[in-house]
Amino acid sequence: MGRSSSFNRQQVLSDALDLFWSRGFYACSLKQLEEATEMHPGSLYYHFKNKEQLYLCVLEYYLEWQLQQRIDKYLIYSPSLQDLRRFFTSGYRHSQEVSYRNCCFLVSTSNELHLLSDDASELVKRGIQSLRKGFIEFIDEVINPKENSNANIDHEVIASELLNLYLSTQLMAKVNPNQHMLDKQVKQSLDNLFSSFPPK
Incomplete structure (x- = not known):
């Protein structure tokens, strides 16, 4: 049964996200996108102009409705070191x-930025900035500066280390999705990073 004629943008973006996530931008055909979103070619072109425009809208949707919500849940609202680990593993x-x-x-x-316009690069930069900001807010909330033996701790540097760990962990998950091994690596890396920082 086809989708109702009323246009549900959020549902279309969610459906397209699943397909782009599983296949990537280049490997997705317009036919597959039409089937995944249950939209006719004319409707797809009317609302999104082309495949790349749809992809950019999907990426923006992901940043706002999935990544930012994970950042808020694990790094901003009542954060703990266990929540930080959950952010990585989730x-x-x-x-x-x-x-x-x-x-x-x-x-x-x-991994596919070379196939996309500069708009995609800007969105990726925005996502990375959201991650960095979330890590900085987490550090500000969790680390107690008064009890630190090292008064010169630079929260920006720690946030950069967390960002590098996050991005490399996600890349490793794509290449070798051994969850048990990744869990151990995340735990050990975070334990090492925060072992000298007394929590608040």
């Missing part, structure tokens, strides 16, 4: 049915 831990989500969509997009 980027690659998914059921077998959606195993294609074993890598942050932002990282997947980064």
